[in-house]
Amino acid sequence: MGTVVGANRNVNMSKDEIILEGQFEVFPRDKIVYKVECTRSGITYYPLDGVKSNKTLKYIHFGDVVGCRCRKSLDQKHSNKAYLTVFSYPVRKKFFGEKFVRFKNHITFARSSDESFDGNRKAVEKWRRVILHLCQELQLDKKDVDHCPVPPKTRLLVLVNPHSGPGKAMQIFQKQVAPMLDEADIQVKVIQTEYAGHGKEIMKKVNKKDYYGVVIVSGDGLIYEVVNGLMDRPDWKDAIKFPIGCLPGGSGNALSCAINYSAGESIESDPVLHATFILIKHRVIPMDLVMIEQPSSRVYSFLSVCWGLIADIDYESEKFRAIGEARFTLQALRRILSLRKYKGRLSFLPVSEYIPKSSNNNTTKSLHIPTKNRRVSMDDFENGDNDAYDRLRTKSVPWKLYNKKSFSESEEVEEKIDEELADVQESMASGDALPENTGSDEKSPANGEIKFALETENNLDNMVSGNGKPGDTSSVNCVQEVIRLPKSVDGKIPSILPPLDKPLPSDWVTLDEEFVSVAACYQTHLGSDSIMAPDARFNDGIIHLSFIKSGIQKGELLQLMSLLEKGTHIDFPSQYIEMVKCLAFRLEPEGKEGIIMVDGERVDYGPLQGQVLPGASNLMAIQ
CATH class of the missing domain: 2.30.29.30 (Pleckstrin-homology domain (PH domain)/Phosphotyrosine-binding domain (PTB))
Structure with a gap:
């Protein structure tokens, strides 16, 4: 620090x-x-x-x-x-x-x-x-x-969604963010998004050499568009390394909360000031993505996949968008009092041995996996060109x-x-002006001379063994298994996932249950008052999977929701609540009615699966 x-x-x-x-x-x-x-x-x-x-x-x-x-x-x-x-x-x-x-x-x-x-x-x-x-x-x-x-000055592309959350994103940028960026001599080009999917279209066409990175002033939906726009480009391997920053301008603001939380900055008091401060003083940190596959589509997620209670709260609270983040609390109370249950199959590839909580009607298979720590290694991302960001903030x-x-x-x-x-205009300001982009392959000062360091963590140190302690491999039976994926062929990202209509390998765990909620998260926060995965890191290579089984009492759920604010729900003593660290998962809901949310965006209801892409993208943050 x-x-x-x-x-x-x-x-x-x-x-x-x-x-x-x-x-x-x-x-x-x-x-x-x-x-x-x-x-x-x-x-x-x-x-x-x-x-x-x-x-x-x-x-x-x-x-x-x-x-x-x-x-x-x-x-x-x-x-x-x-x-x-x-x-x-x-x-x-x-x-x-x-x-x-x-x-x-x-x-x-x-x-x-x-x-x-x-x-x-x-x-x-x-x-x-x-x-x-x-x-x-x-x-x-x-x-x-x-x-x-x-x-030399930094130049950022700033995307503002004027309709996000309460509709104050542009006002937030002009009154709170822009003055601080000016103090830091950071130049910006501001674009207001005009329709759903506009952010994705912008990022598919933007000339990366013109900017150091992109900053989103919105909720999490626009970040989702930016990530998928970069991954939709022919040069996606390099494009996804374009640094992404975010400032709270919507209702959820989960990634912005996670960034403030990771840096030890305030989330409750003046979150915009603290988020802008981090943006100015940031380091470039690798951030995991999760590749989500459905029968007819593939998207890339930076935040979460939710099914059941949390997804219902997220989607059905849209009608209360005008009240900001309070909409989630209001809808949570409404939905818990009128609780729904969903039948389906949840499968996952755990990081270490999975030991389920006892349950009278447990129909779990593949429970006793040999004790080992797993991680995914992807040459396409881990060996990428990050030389453009070799200076510390x-x-x-x-x-x-x-x-x-x-x-x-x-x-x-x-x-x-x-x-x-x-x-006063600096008399020796030769480094202040951004030179014109010559279109050559050389990195321009706007994207090359302002350089930042990649602050990486050793994935091995962040793996969690069977006793739940980070990096503990004291067990004589503990084996480190590295699932190394080959380089991509024909521009496709290699996968450890079998096709959705094919059976899963024997080392996966499958739960055939009635669920109240399933959430796969890869950031600490789902909102300012919801620390869903308190020990998550931007680049830990882990999907933090939590699920609530049918049978839980409404009073327990209300108590659980109150513990989310400080992240103490992970110690909640209930046989119906489990939290598992995994590398991949598959969700197969029964029926045709329900809500599945990816990064706060509704997707087709039906089977989907996801795998972590460790360190796939770059984030402007402090960790």
Whole structure:
């Protein structure tokens, strides 16, 4: 979570650790001169005529900084001064609660050491270039601070669904997201989707070289369109690696919640601010997809497949879309009180030995599988070209270790900054402008020079053995089985799944039951108040399969739903509820009436099967 710098280290740091130092005023306090020092971890400042101590020292951690900008005064009295505004979003504890949230805290330094504005501007511009390098964790040698260029800007394609959820996605982007992206010098092209499937059509045709990645401001439905649009392209192997980011603009916002949750950022308080902060400070992380096959179609899922109670709640709550995410809670109560049951067959290939909960009417077959850990390995995705994303974005300092409070500006000061100061065009801004796309095979700076690192996890460490502990292979009978798929032939993704009308291999588990609900999830969240798979990771190579069998009482279901908010439902002591980690599954519902949802989108009712595609796509997140 970034470099942690304690208060004592700041006070006693040696001269060698200081990259830049100077004397500045802090706007609007023009009568106090501060000594300002810049290290690789942040900026410290204290009154020049005071004693440098924990009480007088102020600190800005680069893990909280999204950008900075040079400015000049609109008042002729201060025409010689050059200003530097640092855009920071530190954390603070909420009143009457234990949670910590980010808040806007922009600090503006003023330099007037030179008599001329140009002299002060040149000094301030050097500080800006150094700060931009350090807050983005770009390589910077101390000897190069006088000559380091301005880092090139990122250019993003932003897709906004104006009809998603309560219909406020564009308003959210314009008022909350766009100002923060501007502070980070991120350029955007915004496209409003006009109809269902528009996002898929856009991604099938977009020139990837024009953008670093795509950001979705909507619910989960538009993300589903983007993923399937990329997979529908002739160059799908490369296209699916196009980084995807998302910001909450719909009702469900499950992936956005999972991203905030993974980064340790708030979901309840100002989720848009926290999600935008993560987008700016992100790393590129591989994200699993799941290939879903039905008799007449194949789609790619990033979130979940639901049948029964959860699917009914999701689809039937559409009539309450205007009330936002509360629609799910309302419909959940309605559906539990009028509970439905579905007869069908559920089969899955477990990651490790499956031990079912006892049941009087269990008709399970293939229960005792030799103890082993399985994982899927796909050369097509794992050996892909990810060289375009080899630079780290800094992670923010953890709030528990955040022991230096930033100098806090009031809203009044923020208004004064905007009213009294104007931005200054960087004089050494050669790296600011995006060059024209030449159409060559070389990666353009918009997609190549802004580089991020792939933060990967060892899939073996995330496999769960029979005793339920991550990575535990202590059993002498435990065997690691790697199901390695060959490279694709004729552009088709290889599969471990037999055709839907063919029997399954003997190492699969099959349950022939009456179910209340079945949900296959690969993200932690299904909504802001529903942590369905709390130990899921973006790239763990696992499908987290949960199912509720007929016989459960309504009171138990209501209690279970209340536990979903914190993810503690996994410890719920009921013989009717099971949660299994698997690599693939098959669902065969009986009858012709019912609802099946894939990533919140309704699909044909009938048999389907899915398999995990480990690390198939790329996500802008922090993990």
